[in-house]
Amino acid sequence: MHWTLYQSFLVILFIVTGAINTIIVKYADLQESESSDGVVRLYFHPYIQTTQMYLGMMGNLVVFKILICVFKLRSQEMVDEHKLTKGNRNFNVLLLWMPAMCDMIGMSTMYIALNLTYASSFQMLRGSVMIFTAILSFPCFRRIPNFRELFGIFLVIVGLIIVGLSDWKDQEEKKKEEQVSKGHGNVAIIGDIMVVASQFLTASESVLEERFLLAKDIPPLQAVGWEGIFGFSTLIVLMIAFNFIYVGEPYASNPGNTLENPIDALVQIGNNWRILVATIVAIISIPIYYFCALSVGAELSATTRQVLDSMRTVIVWIVSCTALDQEFHYLQLIGFLVLLTGMAFYNDVGCSVLRNKCCPSKGQAENQEEQR
Template identity: 40%
Template sequence: MAWTKYQLFLAGLMLVTGSINTLSAKWADRFSVKGCGESPEHLFNHPFLQAVGMFLGEFSCLAVFYILRCRAAGSPDGSMENQQHFSPLLFLPPALCDMTGTSIMYVALTMTSASSFQMLRGSVIIFTGLFSVGFLGRRLAPSQWLGILTTIAGLVIVGLADLLNKHDDQHKLSDVITGDLLIIMAQIIISVQMVLEEKFVYKHDVHPLRAVGTEGLFGFVILALLLVPMNYIPAGPLSGSPRGTLEDVPDAVCQVGRQPLIALALLGNISSIAFFNFAGVSVTKELSATTRMVLDSLRTVAIWAVSLALGWESFQALQILGFLVLLAGTALYNGLHRPLLSCLTRGRAPADEDERERLLGASRTTINDAS
């Protein structure tokens, strides 16, 4: 069945905004500008401030939700009105996990390439699968265990490609190793977030946009308040500020004032995460979860291609193998092999009703899913 123009638009919107989300954050990291006073020129290394912007983008999903609810108010089904009552505090624990994981990922993005960052985020299925067994009592199918093992192999290959790759002055080998490990650590925290969402949020049948927006509200408020003490906490080598603190908001403001393109990159990050979440919900609803997974994989290819074209990283053939292995692991875990086998054995396309799934059960993009 051919896609409609609206479905093509949604697929394109998800692919473009998802790619912009990571690329805009990396673009901001690459600017080297003087800060306040007589401070020397230095990179725009403000991951926690960027994370606040990301949560502002998620928070805007609440506005989209209420707009859609107003439009649906006069419809016969009232699908957005017939939801269970729930306490917004239900979203606080997963929001705290999202805040921690996203902040760590933004720190990691300053240390490694955009393509490796995106590929290593695929490790989330490993920990989500293991935690769903341990905490939700689920039983994984043999193909899902095989998908987890395949994903682990893909991560090893991508990590090896990072070690063999020639990095520029902004990406020292020690930083790349640290960044890769931080990405894996962040995915563990994001996996806990997903388990919490499934255990406490799904049973209340909360609309995905409302869930994302409410988590964004909590993340934005809490992390914005934490920026104040971060301006005084020494961070040593992890700090990108001339003052050596964990975060330096005045320094970031001065750098943005000296280089307005940084503001454009930050605005691209904020707006793209909002549109990406909306497109992700709509693609899952209008098409299927499998289509969303494929588009997310294409996003990785787009980020890699743009990074190579802009000279942000050098080509490494081993990275192609790592990406293909990660793609195979993700496909096995999400059951993509079943419709393919069904098509081959029965000679007909299977129905895609079983492919439908909720946004929060799919891959998140806090730099998105990320982010």
């Protein structure tokens, strides 16, 4: 496989920004800063972090508009034919409100879970989305998994259990050593369960997007941007109510122990430059990641994108064990390998690579169908 310099750059940026999106949020969660009441606390503001993600997603709409302008300077045909801008650009944007709501609830739950568990476990357990996608695809599309996909799902479930056992064993060891922290130790398993549960909403979002984006032929960058607008505006309104809903520790860490405290979040960001930098990096990395993800799928193949996407989990795991708050545990490595194998079976990654090697023309045709 020979990649151009541009394709190689896209691949590197795709993997790096994908890993940064998880690492930088977890890094912010581990920082302490003075709150609005003068008490130094850990930065625990999952809904603010979800809002910053939507700010980044809104940036995709800006990128889309810039691409439209650049391509129009060359020719209108380029706008209508380029993989990132072609499609139905005039549609009812309210179609994307429901997927945005699924994403908003799912991502908010995941960011709460990220405070409770490890960044690597968080990233690995997100692979459970394929289980819920397969379940939801049957009533929505009458799509029945074949034996290969069912075997892949079975391996993913086994991998999820092993990763959960790894966190449980680590939790028990910390209890014995009296090193349990409020951030993750006692509630790591709860965080793991929340990550898996949130993937039902992520799968629902994917199924809804498949129905609307394919039926209406909506350009993905434009769709992501509008979902960012809907998610951001809805969450801003909801946080007014969240400021008065008491939840207590360990699911809140602000002066009133409420579901969210936007003012306290701004104060903590202002009192710790590390949190400020992490917030800015997260907002910037989101649109770059989405752009690279779509470009890699268009320039190379959907299969290549799936293989590369698993590499960011490896990066998150290495950084978690070396620079964040996690210790190496062999069970997690085993769980990750089983997860990876299950996802490869489900997505037919190994077979696709063999087909591309042995029969390039057939492999290319199947990749084009997979991208469609």
